[in-house]
Amino acid sequence: MSGAERETPMESELRALPKTDLHCHLDGSLRVETALELAAGRKLKLPADTADELRPFLTVAPTCASLKEFLDVFQLIYPLLRDSSALERIAYELCEDCSAENIRHVEVRFAPLLQARSKFPPEEVIEAVLRGLSRGLADFEVTSGVIICLFRSHSARENAAAFRALKRFFKPGNGLSSPGVVGMDLAGDEARHPTMEFADFFDQARRLGIPATCHAGEVVGTENLKAAISLDVRRIGHGTHLFEDEQLLDEVIRRRVPLEVGITSNVRTKSVRSLRAHPVRRFFEAGVPITLNTDDRGIIGIDLTHEYRAAAELGFSFEELAGLSLASVDHLFLPEADRRRLRASFQAEIARLKKKPLRRP
Ligand code: ADE
Ligand code: ZN
Numbered sequence: 001m002s003g004a005e006r007e008t009p010m011e012s013e014l015r016a017l018p019k020t021d022l023h024c025h026l027d028g029s030l031r032v033e034t035a036l037e038l039a040a041g042r043k044l045k046l047p048a049d050t051a052d053e054l055r056p057f058l059t060v061a062p063t064c065a066s067l068k069e070f071l072d073v074f075q076l077i078y079p080l081l082r083d084s085s086a087l088e089r090i091a092y093e094l095c096e097d098c099s100a101e102n103i104r105h106v107e108v109r110f111a112p113l114l115q116a117r118s119k120f121p122p123e124e125v126i127e128a129v130l131r132g133l134s135r136g137l138a139d140f141e142v143t144s145g146v147i148i149c150l151f152r153s154h155s156a157r158e159n160a161a162a163f164r165a166l167k168r169f170f171k172p173g174n175g176l177s178s179p180g181v182v183g184m185d186l187a188g189d190e191a192r193h194p195t196m197e198f199a200d201f202f203d204q205a206r207r208l209g210i211p212a213t214c215h216a217g218e219v220v221g222t223e224n225l226k227a228a229i230s231l232d233v234r235r236i237g238h239g240t241h242l243f244e245d246e247q248l249l250d251e252v253i254r255r256r257v258p259l260e261v262g263i264t265s266n267v268r269t270k271s272v273r274s275l276r277a278h279p280v281r282r283f284f285e286a287g288v289p290i291t292l293n294t295d296d297r298g299i300i301g302i303d304l305t306h307e308y309r310a311a312a313e314l315g316f317s318f319e320e321l322a323g324l325s326l327a328s329v330d331h332l333f334l335p336e337a338d339r340r341r342l343r344a345s346f347q348a349e350i351a352r353l354k355k356k357p358l359r360r361p
Helices: 007-016 032-041 051-058 067-072 075-083 084-099 122-140 158-168 195-208 223-230 244-257 261-269 280-286 304-313 318-329 336-354
Strands: 019-025 103-110 143-151 180-187 213-216 234-237 260-261 291-292
Touching: 007 304, 007 318, 019 180, 019 304, 019 318, 032 051, 032 075, 067 075, 075 084, 075 195, 084 103, 103 122, 103 180, 103 336, 122 180, 122 304, 143 158, 143 213, 158 180, 180 195, 180 291, 195 213, 195 223, 195 260, 195 291, 223 234, 223 244, 223 304, 244 260, 261 304, 280 291, 291 304, 291 318, 304 318, 318 336
Parallel strands: 019 103, 103 143, 143 180, 180 213, 213 234, 234 260, 260 291
Antiparallel strands: none
């Protein structure tokens, strides 16, 4: 994790920049110390008893070979999060972590069917998270919205239950004043479960006016990406492979569908060969709308400042990064009046920051 103590001036400026995180998994944001306490309080066994010893089990190693291996790390996390108090706590702590690096608005996503049990329905899962986010808003002034994930490896019946819960909580007016459910996502292993298997849910979401995003083109080719675009999603999770289909690339640019980029996540899942090989700069130069996000800050061991720094290493100037953080506001699942409010406050804060003389790497 990038500790504030050893930060370069550039990192300090990027930390101070007002930011949004549009692609942030709640369970993937769990702190190692919290995992230990949750396990102890629930008499659950973890492979180690101290934070330092547990960290390697709860973080994805650079040697991780695939998205499947990346997602396997979550198997240790799921059993810790099957009650209201655990979920409320980690949602609250996520707001605290966001406020430490001036993330002003976070869209938090999770698949409620991963936490739900027969006596713990998906609706209660969602309510617990919303309570944690509301406390986070009160204490840290971080505004938020919830994106409900359907999960690729879940049965049609499980995803139908998640979709019912989504419909119950979604309101088009859910905005900055209190955390609410604002959209839908499809997560999980796209290599094994193609997007088109879930077309019906995207069709229903569109008919109901529920904004959708979709993990696609993260680790395999462009079929899932093409399917997501044809299903009219408002944003794409990752889309790393977009350059493999020139026609689709043109369409994404023409329709201004933003990519939710997670640079280090993509390096860990082997979505890209290396940081240097990441196409984020080429996307930017080609005119693809992009946003920078953490994806899974806990299990990757990063924060959003780290991701902005990674983008700087790939050639983005501070001015360009400030422009990206501002433009991200336009892609939030929020009523336009709220986006306008947030944009104005970002603009004022960025203008103040630019007056300061630093900005050296
Ligand atoms: N769930 C958590 N992180 C994910 C990722 N990078 N891709 C798909 N599903 C995920
Ligand atoms: Zn993700």
